[in-house]
Amino acid sequence: xxxxxxxxxxxxxxxxxxxxxxxxxxxxxxxxxxxxxxxxxxxxxxxxxxxxxxxxxxxxxxxxxxxxxxxxxxxxxxxxxxxxxxxxxxx
Amino acid sequence: xxxxxxxxxxxxxxxxxxxxxxxxxxxxxxxxxxxxxxxxxxxxxxxxxxxxxxxxxxxxxxxxxxxxxxxxxxxxxxxxxxxxxxxxxxxxxxxxxxxxxxxxxxxxxxxxxxxxxxxxxxxxxxxxxxxxxxxxxxxxxxxxxxxxxxxxxxxxxxxxxxxxxxxxxxxxxxxxxxxxxxxxxxxxxxxxxxxxxxxxxxxxxxxxxxxxxxxxxxxxxxxxxxxxxxxxxxxxxxxxxxxxxxxxxxxxxxxxxxxxxxxxxxxxxxxxxxxxxxxxxxxxxxxxxxxxxxxxxxxxxxxxxxxxxxxxxxxxxxxxxxxxxxxxxxxxxxxxxxxxxxxxxxxxxxxxxxxxxxxxxxxxxxxxxxxxxxxxx
Amino acid sequence: xxxxxxxxxxxxxxxxxxxxxxxxxxxxxxxxxxxxxxxxxxxxxxxxxxxxxxxxxxxxxxxxxxxxxxxxxxxxxxxxxxxxxxxxxxxxxxxxxxxxxxxxxxxxxxxxxxxxxxxxxxxxxxxxxxxxxxxxxxxxxxxxxxxxxxxxxxxxxxxxxxxxxxxxxxxxxxxxxxxxxxxxxxxxxxxxxxxxxxxxxxxxxxxxxxxxxxxxxxxxxxxxxxxxxxxxxxxxxxxxxxxxxxxxxxxxxxxxxxxxxxxxxxxxxxxxxxxxxxxxxxxxxxxxxxxxxxxxxxxxxxxxxxxxxxxxxxxxxxxxxxxxxxxxxxxxxxxxxxxxxxxxxx
Numbered sequence: 001x002x003x004x005x006x007x008x009x010x011x012x013x014x015x016x017x018x019x020x021x022x023x024x025x026x027x028x029x030x031x032x033x034x035x036x037x038x039x040x041x042x043x044x045x046x047x048x049x050x051x052x053x054x055x056x057x058x059x060x061x062x063x064x065x066x067x068x069x070x071x072x073x074x075x076x077x078x079x080x081x082x083x084x085x086x087x088x089x090x091x
Numbered sequence: 092x093x094x095x096x097x098x099x100x101x102x103x104x105x106x107x108x109x110x111x112x113x114x115x116x117x118x119x120x121x122x123x124x125x126x127x128x129x130x131x132x133x134x135x136x137x138x139x140x141x142x143x144x145x146x147x148x149x150x151x152x153x154x155x156x157x158x159x160x161x162x163x164x165x166x167x168x169x170x171x172x173x174x175x176x177x178x179x180x181x182x183x184x185x186x187x188x189x190x191x192x193x194x195x196x197x198x199x200x201x202x203x204x205x206x207x208x209x210x211x212x213x214x215x216x217x218x219x220x221x222x223x224x225x226x227x228x229x230x231x232x233x234x235x236x237x238x239x240x241x242x243x244x245x246x247x248x249x250x251x252x253x254x255x256x257x258x259x260x261x262x263x264x265x266x267x268x269x270x271x272x273x274x275x276x277x278x279x280x281x282x283x284x285x286x287x288x289x290x291x292x293x294x295x296x297x298x299x300x301x302x303x304x305x306x307x308x309x310x311x312x313x314x315x316x317x318x319x320x321x322x323x324x325x326x327x328x329x330x331x332x333x334x335x336x337x338x339x340x341x342x343x344x345x346x347x348x349x350x351x352x353x354x355x356x357x358x359x360x361x362x363x364x365x366x367x368x369x370x371x372x373x374x375x376x377x378x379x380x381x382x383x384x385x386x387x388x389x390x391x392x393x394x395x396x397x398x399x400x401x402x403x404x405x406x407x408x409x410x411x412x413x414x415x416x417x418x419x420x421x422x423x424x425x426x427x428x429x430x431x432x433x434x435x436x437x438x439x440x441x442x443x444x445x446x447x448x449x450x451x452x453x454x455x456x457x458x459x460x461x462x463x464x465x466x467x468x
Numbered sequence: 469x470x471x472x473x474x475x476x477x478x479x480x481x482x483x484x485x486x487x488x489x490x491x492x493x494x495x496x497x498x499x500x501x502x503x504x505x506x507x508x509x510x511x512x513x514x515x516x517x518x519x520x521x522x523x524x525x526x527x528x529x530x531x532x533x534x535x536x537x538x539x540x541x542x543x544x545x546x547x548x549x550x551x552x553x554x555x556x557x558x559x560x561x562x563x564x565x566x567x568x569x570x571x572x573x574x575x576x577x578x579x580x581x582x583x584x585x586x587x588x589x590x591x592x593x594x595x596x597x598x599x600x601x602x603x604x605x606x607x608x609x610x611x612x613x614x615x616x617x618x619x620x621x622x623x624x625x626x627x628x629x630x631x632x633x634x635x636x637x638x639x640x641x642x643x644x645x646x647x648x649x650x651x652x653x654x655x656x657x658x659x660x661x662x663x664x665x666x667x668x669x670x671x672x673x674x675x676x677x678x679x680x681x682x683x684x685x686x687x688x689x690x691x692x693x694x695x696x697x698x699x700x701x702x703x704x705x706x707x708x709x710x711x712x713x714x715x716x717x718x719x720x721x722x723x724x725x726x727x728x729x730x731x732x733x734x735x736x737x738x739x740x741x742x743x744x745x746x747x748x749x750x751x752x753x754x755x756x757x758x759x760x761x762x763x764x765x766x767x768x769x770x771x772x773x774x775x776x777x778x779x780x781x782x783x784x785x786x787x788x789x790x791x792x793x794x795x796x797x798x799x800x801x802x803x804x805x806x807x808x809x810x811x812x813x814x
Contacts, residue, residue, distance in 0.1 A: 002285030002311075003740075023671070029736040051207065051234055051237045052211070053236060055236065055347055056342070059339065062339040070314070136800055
């Protein structure tokens with residue numbers, strides 16, 4: 001369930017006070033999306049979109065934590081077993 | 092695509108997979124609740140990257156699959172009316188009702204339209220004032236805010252020809268039903284990241300405490316799922332049972348506050364039947380009394396439908412994680428995506444359909460008496 | 469398009485702006501439709517007699533023959549219409565046999581009430597496509613069905629072409645070790661069509677990739693590539709083409725997902741609608757199976773867009789699956805989509 005995809009807010013319709021419709025870009029296409037549930041989202045932000053509604057504003061700092069996590073456990077693995085295979089070089 | 096492709100990086104995936112293997116000292120059974128996660132696991136072969144001690148079970152994470160037969164029959168009845176434009180998400184069109192599915196209604200001349208968003212259905216209502224426009228509002232909590240907004244706008248703008256057939260389901264009661272069942276084998280959960288984006292994860296804290304299971308709120312890309320599994324395994328190995336948030340780039344503990352506010356205005360918690368499982372108390376959303384006028388079941392007087400399931404279909408057991416698709420005698424023979432016996436084979440997210448599409452070769456190669464345990468997949 | 473129509477409108481709009489049952493009756497109205505809409509666009513010697521059949525000069529070489537019917541909705545989309553498809557679809561089936569396409573027939577089933585200007589627009593598209601592909605429409609038929617019994621226009625085209633190579637091009641010629649080459653990015657047609665449909669609207673710079681393939685195929689043959697098999701990607705996309713060929717040839721294939729070009733626009737649309745790019749329809753793409761030693765020649769001949777996406781494996785004990793190596797390095801099996809791919813929320 002819950003196919004929701006990150007997209008970049010390109011422009012917001014200032015006259016729409018109900019649905020706060022915006023143009024959001026997903027890769028090479030742009031779709032009309034309601035930002036009614038993400039009042040804090042501005043042009044340039046990334047939002048997670050499900051069935052035409054942004055359900056969250058993507059936290060760009062938190063977006064890095066997966067890689068930080070992987071980097072740290074990679075280092076732990078190296079300490080535990082310097083010859084460990086399966087860990088590609090960081091990068 | 093930014094914030095998507097990075098989470099499919101092979102090298103990082105291998106690192107996480109290796110870490111999982113090193114952390115795992117004994118067998119663990121982990122359930123992922125969300126159909127979108129099932130899809131990603133099978134499509135990217137994530138379970139083949141996990142050590143054999145980890146069994147990933149696919150839970151009832153497919154609102155399409157769990158939509159009760161009665162609701163499908165109500166939808167078919169309403170959609171067959173000549174004065175109705177029936178709008179739905181694409182997933183629902185091929186789910187079999189007792190006799191027909193919506194696709195057949197469409198082929199027989201019914202005005203059945205696929206929409207991307209419930210707002211599109213509302214627009215169709217504005218543009219067709221002489222027709223009744225009905226939207227099939229199914230889904231987990233993730234989809235409820237969109238459906239709530241459509242109904243709310245219809246009320247605010249006084250759009251009389253719009254109504255919704257509601258069959259929303261809630262995840263925490265389903266998880267509790269699984270955990271409290273005698274047959275439960277689940278030791279840890281990956282909670283649905285987009286459901287929690289809307290609802291937050293405070294509801295899972297009492298579950299983790301009561302049943303002593305780790306619950307990791309997890310995203311949908313390969314790296315998310317691998318990190319979620321790693322976090323869950325660490326908890327299991329260390330004897331912890333907490334709620335952790337892997338998907339922090341989208342999920343906050345309190346969820347989406349304006350969305351939750353509108354949900355509590357438009358919807359109310361009701362008992363809900365889950366196809367293949369039965370009725371779970373307080374597990375669904377129905378329209379609140381102030382919005383009852385927009386209830387399509389009432390408007391079209393189809394509230395009293397009852398229905399009988401196909402006896403051969405074990406999708407209920409699959410949804411609860413008690414059986415795997417390949418353990419069903421009908422899997423791949425009588426029951427295929429072209430001729431589905433139940434919803435788990437029709438919906439692209441259903442465990443049976445996902446297995447059929449991506450992993451059928453393994454299933455066909457092994458004898459049908461394969462045990463429920465076994466390597467990851 | 470509309471300006472051109474206004475200048476050349478064959479049937480005065482105020483007289484008969486829409487197709488009537490009489491246009492299919494075989495009488496004066498039918499004759500008028502043929503002479504004023506079809507003949508001026510398809511004009512050629514073989515068609516001119518408007519006889520029961522076209523009499524054609526002999527061909528030197530084996531003949532290829534194919535037919536297809538086109539029922540696309542909507543009729544008009546960015547990059548083409550049902551007419552472009554009807555010509556290119558059949559031209560491409562001939563090209564996939566290694567043939568140089570020569571002649572087409574065109575059978576029309578028109579729905580009562582169809583605006584004549586839509587028919588004119590479609591026929592003009594067919595004329596342009598036929599010219600671009602180097603084929604002539606030499607015979608045809610028109611029927612009209614009651615309002616509500618058709619989607620405006622259904623077109624059947626049959627085509628005949630001549631095979632000027634000695635190669636036997638087909639699944640039976642596929643060999644283990646062959647390279648699988650694709651002539652460009654996938655998924656554009658399906659997304660372009662979907663973009664026009666109500667309820668799935670998005671701003672899209674995607675045009676259908678509908679195009680004739682005879683040219684690139686002839687280029688490969690002239691370059692000396694020993695083409696073993698060709699298959700154009702239509703409904704069901706790359707998935708259907710590969711799975712069906714694998715079964716016909718009874719050989720397993722291995723594809724690298726990363727090697728299959730997909731444009732950003734197609735990717736974005738597929739991600740939000742929950743579609744698999746591999747299974748989205750195309751109209752101007754084909755896969756070629758060539759000996760591994762000639763893969764660079766084939767790729768160079770196809771030009772910048774060509775991509776080597778995989779290879780044919782030796783026959784094994786498993787059934788002949790198409791295995792896809794995912795970006796993660798894991799493997800999945802390609803299977804035919806059951807029916808039309810629908811957008812999903814799950």
